[in-house]
Amino acid sequence: MQHISSDFPRFAAIRRASGLAALCFLAACSDPFEVVSKAAFEQTDLVYTQSTPPPGAAEGSCWGKHVTPAKVETVTHQIQLQPAEVRTDGTVSAPGVYKTETSQMIVKERRELWFETPCAPMLTPEFVSTLQRALKARGHYRGAVSGYIDARTRASIRKYQAPQGLDSAILSLAAARKLGLVAYDLDRSG
Numbered sequence: 001m002q003h004i005s006s007d008f009p010r011f012a013a014i015r016r017a018s019g020l021a022a023l024c025f026l027a028a029c030s031d032p033f034e035v036v037s038k039a040a041f042e043q044t045d046l047v048y049t050q051s052t053p054p055p056g057a058a059e060g061s062c063w064g065k066h067v068t069p070a071k072v073e074t075v076t077h078q079i080q081l082q083p084a085e086v087r088t089d090g091t092v093s094a095p096g097v098y099k100t101e102t103s104q105m106i107v108k109e110r111r112e113l114w115f116e117t118p119c120a121p122m123l124t125p126e127f128v129s130t131l132q133r134a135l136k137a138r139g140h141y142r143g144a145v146s147g148y149i150d151a152r153t154r155a156s157i158r159k160y161q162a163p164q165g166l167d168s169a170i171l172s173l174a175a176a177r178k179l180g181l182v183a184y185d186l187d188r189s190g
Helices: 008-029 038-043 125-137 151-164 173-178
Strands: 062-068 071-082 092-094 097-108 111-117
Touching: 111 173, 125 151, 151 173
Parallel strands: none
Antiparallel strands: 062 111, 071 097
16 A cells, blocks of 8 residues: 655645746746737748848848858878888888878858848738749749748748759849849849
């Protein structure tokens, strides 16, 4: 027969109270009045606007930046410290002494690519729906036309832009123009 301590109900009450206190503490850490819409939450990955645009950027333009990390390889090579001792008859009396060194070598340099993007006010649900339809018509998007930037839309943007030299899920202004979503600015296209 199992014996239950008389302290068990008190222990359970303390455990519940400490759990409730922890929950209240975590709730106090978040801002209860901050409401983020689904569109605002999912569109943050589409436009990566820099607070400091690249040099020479037009006033009021929005920019994305795609960084390709450097490719580094570890290289191992042997360094001869002492040559082998060879007798006159050609036999080796003492083998050579070598040291193994390992170093890292940059095979491909880090690359930063700045590109102009549609500004956030332009990314309305209507614009995003049109973007999804344009990508779908070209065989890059297979999801529902929702008007929200989701993971599938971002993957489709990357798939569309990669052959054009931009492997990024951030929609470039050039791609938006090529898709017919944004008119060309004749003053700036020179």
